[in-house]
Amino acid sequence: MPLDVLIRGGLLVDGTGSPARRANVGIRDGRIEAIGELGGAAATETIDATGHVVAPGFIDTHTHGDVAMFLPEAHLDVKTAELRQGVTTEVTGNCGFSPFPADGPHADQVAALMGTLVAGSPHTWPDLAAYRAAVSGAGMFTNVAPLVGHGSIRAAVLGFADRAPTADELRAMTRLAEAALAQGAVGFSTGLVYAPGLYSRTDELVAIARALAGTGRPYVTHMRGETDMVADSVREAISIGRGAGVPVHISHHKASGRDNWGRTAETLALIDAARADGLDVTVDVYPYTAGSTLLHSILPPWALADGIGAMVARLRDPAARQRMKRDFAAGIPGWQNQQRAAGWDGIVIAGCAGRPELEGKRIDALAAAAHADPAELVFDLIAEQEGHVTMIAHTMRDDDVDRVVAHPASMIGSDAIPLPGKPHPRLAGTFVRILGRDVRERGLLDLPTAVRKMTALPAERFGLRDRGLLATGMVADVVVFDPATVLDRATYDEPLLTPIGIRAVLVNGRVAVHDGEVTRVRAGNMLG
Ligand code: ZN
Ligand code: CU
Numbered sequence: 160m161p162l163d164v165l166i167r168g169g170l171l172v173d174g175t176g177s178p179a180r181r182a183n184v185g186i187r188d189g190r191i192e193a194i195g196e197l198g199g200a201a202a203t204e205t206i207d208a209t210g211h212v213v214a215p216g217f218i219d220t221h222t223h224g225d226v227a228m229f230l231p232e233a234h235l236d237v238k239t240a241e242l243r244q245g246v247t248t249e250v251t252g253n254c255g256f257s258p259f260p261a262d263g264p265h266a267d268q269v270a271a272l273m274g275t276l277v278a279g280s281p282h283t284w285p286d287l288a289a290y291r292a293a294v295s296g297a298g299m300f301t302n303v304a305p306l307v308g309h310g311s312i313r314a315a316v317l318g319f320a321d322r323a324p325t326a327d328e329l330r331a332m333t334r335l336a337e338a339a340l341a342q343g344a345v346g347f348s349t350g351l352v353y354a355p356g357l358y359s360r361t362d363e364l365v366a367i368a369r370a371l372a373g374t375g376r377p378y379v380t381h382m383r384g385e386t387d388m389v390a391d392s393v394r395e396a397i398s399i400g401r402g403a404g405v406p407v408h409i410s411h412h413k414a415s416g417r418d419n420w421g422r423t424a425e426t427l428a429l430i431d432a433a434r435a436d437g438l439d440v441t442v443d444v445y446p447y448t449a450g451s452t453l454l455h456s457i458l459p460p461w462a463l464a465d466g467i468g469a470m471v472a473r474l475r476d477p478a479a480r481q482r483m484k485r486d487f488a489a490g491i492p493g494w495q496n497q498q499r500a501a502g503w504d505g506i507v508i509a510g511c512a513g514r515p516e517l518e519g520k521r522i523d524a525l526a527a528a529a530h531a532d533p534a535e536l537v538f539d540l541i542a543e544q545e546g547h548v549t550m551i552a553h554t555m556r557d558d559d560v561d562r563v564v565a566h567p568a569s570m571i572g573s574d575a576i577p578l579p580g581k582p583h584p585r586l587a588g589t590f591v592r593i594l595g596r597d598v599r600e601r602g603l604l605d606l607p608t609a610v611r612k613m614t615a616l617p618a619e620r621f622g623l624r625d626r627g628l629l630a631t632g633m634v635a636d637v638v639v640f641d642p643a644t645v646l647d648r649a650t651y652d653e654p655l656l657t658p659i660g661i662r663a664v665l666v667n668g669r670v671a672v673h674d675g676e677v678t679r680v681r682a683g684n685m686l687g
Contacts, residue, residue, distance in 0.1 A: 160187070161200075161201040161202055161203055162185040162186060162187050162192060162193075162200055162201065162202040162203070163186050163187050163188070163202065163203050163204065163668060164185075164186040164202060164203070164204050164205075164206065164635070164665065164668065164670065165183060165184070165185055165186070165197065165200060165202035165204070165205045165206070166183065166184040166186070166205075166206045166208050166213055166637065166639060166663075167183045167205055167206070167207055167208060167209075168181075168183070168207055168208050168209035168210075168211075169181075169182075169183075169184070169208030169209070169211050169212065169213035169639060170208075170211070170212050170213065170642075171184070171194070171212075171213050171214075171629055172212050172213070172214045172606055172607050172610045173214070173215070173628060173629040173630065174214065174215040174610060174611055174614035174615035174618075174627050174628040174629060175607075175611065175615060175628065176607045176608055176610075176611040176615070177607060178607060179212065179606070179607065182194050182195055182196075183195065183196065183197045183200075184213060184629065184637065185197050185200055185202070186635040186637075186665070186668050187668075188668065189634060189635055189667045189668035189669075190632060190633065190634055190635055190668065191629065191630065191631055191632065191633050191634075191635050192631070193631060194629065194630070194631060204670065206639060206662075206663050206670075206673075208639050208662070208663075210641065210643075211639050211640060211641050211642070211662055212606070212610075212639070212640055212641075212642045213629065213637060213638075213639050214245075214610045214613075214614065214629070214637070214638050214639075214640070215610070215614040215615070215618075215626065215627050215628055215629050215633075215636060215637065215638070216245065216246065216247025216248065216614075216626075216636030216637055216638050216664065216665065216666065217244070217245045217246045217247060217248075217571070217590045217613040217614060217638060218246070218247070218248045218249075218250070218304075218613065218614060218617040218618055218621075218623065218626065218627055219241060219246045219248070219249045219250065219301075219571070219572055219573050219575070219589070219590070219617075220250050220408075220443040220570050220571065220572035220617045220620065220621070221250060221253050221410055221411060221443045221445075221572025221573060221574050221575075222241065222249040222250065222251055222253065222572070222573055222574070222575045222577070223251065223253060223254070223256065223276055223574070223575060223576045223577065224241065224249050224251055224301075224303065224575065224577050225251040225252060225256070225257060225258050225273075225303075225305070226258055226273070226282045227577040228294055228297040228298060228299045228303075229282055229297060230577070230579075234579050235677075236655045237577045237578065237579055237582070237586070237655065238300060238577070239300055239677050240575070240577065240586045240587040240649075240655055241300070241301050241573070241575065241577075241586070241587075242300040242301055242664060242666070242671055242672060242677065243587065243657050243658065243661065243664075243672065243677060244587060244588065244589065244590045244591045244647070244658050244661060245590055245591070245638035245640060245661050245664055246301055246573075246590060247301055247302060247626075247636035247637075247638070247664065247665075247666045247683075248301060248302040248303070248304055248623065248626060248636065248686065249301050249302070249303055249304070249575075250304045250305075250306060250345065250346075250572070250617070250621055251303050251304070251305050251306065252305045252306030252307055252308050252344070252346075252348055253306060253308070253348050253350075253379065253381070253410060253574070254308070254310070254348060254349075254350035254353065254381040254410060255308040255309045255310030255311065255313075255348055255349050255350030255351075255353060255356040255381065256272060256273060256276055256308045256310055256311060256348075256350060256353075257305060257306060257307050257308035257311045257339075257344075257348070258273050258282055258283045258284060258290055258311070259283065259284045259285065259286055259287050259289065259290045259307070259311065259339065260284075260285060260286050260287070260307070260311065260312065260315055260335045260338065260339060261283035261284060261285055261311070261315055262285040262286060262315055262335065263315035263316040263331060263335070264315075264316065264318075265314060265315055265316065265317065265318035266283075266285070266315050268314040268315065268318045268319060268466060269283045269311045269314050269315050270282075270283045271314070271319075271466055271467050272310055272311060272314045272355075273311070274467075274546075274547070275453055275455070275467070275546045275547060276453070276549075276576065276578075283311075286338060286339065286342060287305065287307065287338075287339050287342035287343060287344055287687075288342050290305070290685075291342070291343070291685045294685055295684075295685065298681035299681055299683030299684070299685075300666070300671060300677075300681055300682075300683055301666060301683045302626075302636070302666065302667070302683045302684050302685070302686050303683065303684075303685050303686065304345045304621055304623060304685075304686040304687050305343075305344055305345065305685065305687060306344055306345055306346045306347065306348040306379055307335075307336055307339035307340065307344040307346075307347055307348070308348050308349075308350070309332075309336075309347065309348060309349040309350070309356055309359070309364070309367065310349070310350050310353055310354075310355060310356045312332050312335045312336060312367070313332060313355045313356065313358075313359065314355055315335065316328050316331045316332050316335070317355065318355070318465070318466065319354050319355045319463070319464060319465050319466040319469070320355070320358065320464070320465065321354075321355075321358045321460070321461070321464040321465070322358065323358075323359075323360060323363065324363060329363060329366055329367075332363075332367050333366060333367050333369070333370055336367050336370040336371075337370045340370055340371065340374055340376060342687075343685075343686075343687030344376070344687060345376055345621040345622055345623070345686070345687045346371070346376040346377045346378070346379045346408065346621060347367065347368060347370065347371055347376070347377075347378055347379065348379040348380065348381070348410070349364060349378075349379070349380045349381065350381040351380065351381060351382055351383040351392075352381060352382075352383065352384070352456060352495050352497075353381075353453070353456055353463075354460070354463035354464065357383070357460050357463075358460070358464075361395055361398065361399060361402075364378075364399050365398075365399050365402035365403050366403075368399055368400075368402075368403035368405055369403045369404070369405075371403065371405040371406075372403060372404050372405055374622075375406070375622055376405075376406075376621070376622060377405065377406040377407060377408040377439075377441075377620060377621070378396075378399055378400055378403065378405050378406065378407050378408070379408045379410060380396050380399075380407070380408070380409055380410060381410045381411070382395070382396055382409060382410075383395060383493075383495065384495040385411075385412075385413050385414065385415040385495065386414075386415045386416040386418075386419055386495050386496065386497070386499075386500045386554075387416070387418065387419060387495075387496075388493070388495060389413075389414050389415070389419055389422055389426055390422065390425050390426055390429060393409065393426045393429045393430065394429065396409055396440075397429065397430075397433045397438060397440060400433075400438050400439075400440065401438060406438075406439035406440070406441075406620075407433075407438065407439070407440045407441075408440075408441050408442065408443070408620060409430075409440070409441070409442040409443075410442075410443055410572070410574070411443060411444065411445060411450070411572065411574045412426070412442035412443065412444055412563050412569070413444070413450070413554075413555050413559060413560070413563070414426065414555065414556075414559045415450065415497075415500050415554040415555055416499065416500030416501075416554055417500075419500075420555075420556040420558075420559060421556070421558065421559065422559070423559040423562045423563055424562065427562060427563065427566055430442065430566075430568060431568075434568060440568065441568045441569070441570065441616070441620055442563060442566070442568060442569050442570075443569065443570050443571065443572030443617075444560065444563040444564055444569050444570075444571065444572065445571070445572060445573050445574055445585045445589050446560060446564060446571075446585075446589060446592045446593050446596070446597060447555075447560070447583070447584070447585050447589075447592075448553065448554075448555040448556060448557060448560060449551050449552060449553040449554065449555070449583065449651075450551070450552050450554060450555070450574070450583075451509055451549060451550065451551045451552070451574070451576060451582070451583035451585070452549065452550065452552070452576075453546065453548070453549055453550070454506075454508070454537065454540070454541055454546075454548040454549060454550040455470065455541045455546050455548070456497060457487075457497045457498040457501075457506075457537070457550075458470070458483060458541075459482075459483060459486040459487075459491055459494060460491070460494055462474075462479065462483055467545055467546050470541075470546065471541075471542045471545055471546075474538045474539075474541055474542035475542055480534075480535070480538055483534070483538070484534050487499060487534060497552060497554075500552070500554045501552040501553060501554045502523075503521075503522040503523040503526065503533040503534075504521060504522075504523040505552055505553040505554060506521065506522045506550050506551070506552050506553075507519065507520065507521050507522070507550060507551045507552075507553075507581075507651070508520050508522075508525075508548065508549075508550060508581075509549040509550055509551045509576075509578075509580060509581055509582055509583060510548070510549040510576070510578040510579065510580035510581070510582060511540075511544060511547070511548045511549075511580060512547060512578075512579065512580070513543070513544045513547060514540070514543075514544065515580060517540070518580040518581040519581040519651070519652065522536065522537060549576060549578060549580075549582075551581075551583050551651065561597075561603055564593065564597060564603060564604065565603055565604055569612060570612045570613070570616045570617045570620065571589060571590060571593055571609075571612050571613045571617075572589075572617075573585045573586060573589035573590070575589070581651070581652075581654055582654050582655070583651075583654065584647070584649035584650055584651060584654040585649075586649070586654065586655070587647070587649040587654060587655050587656065587657070587658065588647030588648070588649035588654075588658065589647075590613055591640075591645050591646055591647045591658035591659070591660070591661065592646070592647040593609055593612075593613070594606070594609060594640065594642070594645045594646075594660075595644075595645045595646030595647060595658075595659070595660070596646065596647070597609070599642065599643075599645070599646075606642060614626075614627040614628065615627040615628050622687075623686060626686075634667060634668070635665055635667065635668035636665065636666055636667065637663075637664070637665040638661065638663070638664050638665075639661075639662045639663040639664075640660050640661050640662060641660040641662060642660075643660075644659050644660040645658065645659060645660030645661065646658060646659045646660060647659075657675070661675060662674065662675055666680070666682040666683055667682045667683070667684060668682075669682040
């Protein structure tokens with residue numbers, strides 16, 4: 160019986176971190192059938208990989224592509240951006256946002272939470288099984304491995320209430336986490352800068368994270384602070400892992416805001432110490448000095464309480480506006496003041512479906528052109544768009560990013576928010592930027608190490624047992640790229656440009672990118 164696909168003449172970088180070696184790869188029925196000389200093997204399709212590297216398909220440890228499969232076909236450039244850079248699996252449900260479980264007295268509030276990230280199409284499901292059934296017919300370019308989000312669980316049970324849960328509510332939240340894990344969620348995520356996650360105390364998170372005990376799945380966290388509180392936030396994450404007896408994975412690790420530049424040396428030392436002490440702590444990182452999130456996440460916590468409607472009402476109240484401006488200037492103890500970390504000159508509108516003409520524009524420039532106060536302009540915009548605005552915030556320094564990328568406990572995650580407009584270029588550029596800029600041009604890390612951070616390490620972290628390695632019997636998620644040319648082209652101005660050097664991508668054994676072109680094969684599955 161012939162092979163389905165034979166990848167011939169390439170240099171294998173197999174995900175283990177071992178040096179490259181020359182071998183051919185034979186694929187049949189979605190799996191790697193054989194690796195070696197394979198002389199005389201017949202194949203239905205042959206890919207000539209001469210001069211190219213053959214690696215496991217990249218696993219993006221951190222995306223917000225939970226409902227990207229439902230984006231209209233007109234946005235094919237957004238829908239294929241991950242695939243075009245060699246990503247074959249995305250870990251979704253990050254930062255506390257998952258489209259399930261919309262199950263509880265405030266089930267409708269999960270849609271309110273997700274709606275801010277997906278602009279107008281707030282798909283939610285009562286549980287992971289229903290979500291899995293819904294996406295199976297939607298046609299996915301990549302595999303999806305979902306986390307269950309604490310923000311969604313808390314929204315379903317308590318809405319956006321700014322208070323601690325009762326004992327019954329805490330039990331209800333824990334049961335929802337357990338049910339999601341039983342249905343295949345690959346971990347439990349928190350977003351402790353976003354409502355309603357920011358209203359939770361450490362003890363609540365320890366209690367729910369205990370649902371992970373014995374599963375091997377991690378507690379995944381967008382921490383309470385990445386600015387002044389960054390070290391305390393790492394300590395809190397570690398304490399939650401210790402308290403619940405579970406592994407910890409810190410999302411998009413960074414030191415944000417001029418006052419905190421250089422502090423990844425301090426936070427990585429905390430992580431090293433916890434690891435030396437036996438706690439399994441890892442992080443993910445993207446290779447850019449700007450972040451991206453919801454514009455309204457810059458507002459103080461009290462302004463976000465009780466949901467989007469209440470937030471909009473406060474934004475229209477002059478007294479509340481004055482109080483928000485005072486909080487921007489003076490801060491609030493225990494609150495990450497992102498406005499101060501970035502400055503109005505460091506915040507750019509990324510996606511705003513209702514006002515596309517603002518996309519790509521800096522807040523200070525918009526305010527100057529309108530002869531308006533920048534805070535007032537932002538309050539008006541968030542209120543008018545009911546929260547459907549994302550931003551790019553320039554808040555980091557290169558040496559911090561490099562230190563995290565090079566750290567042995569880091570893996571690569573784009574934090575992509577696949578929305579039309581001018582999304583952060585990390586959506587289309589993260590993996591190829593590491594391979595081209597950081598490996599080839601700057602020598603920050605060697606190629607086998609970089610590939611391991613994109614493949615075997617994330618597969619191990621999230622329990623994807625038959626992915627992340629090129630070995631006989633593994634699922635045939637494969638990327639073929641030219642190590643001499645591979646590079647990102649996506650920029651803040653043109654964020655969706657196809658990278659250079661990605662020759663072929665196979666998802667579950669099917670050729671989804673061929674000669675650098677998307678074939679429109681949608682072979683992705685939901686994993687877990
Ligand atoms: Zn996040
Ligand atoms: Cu995120």
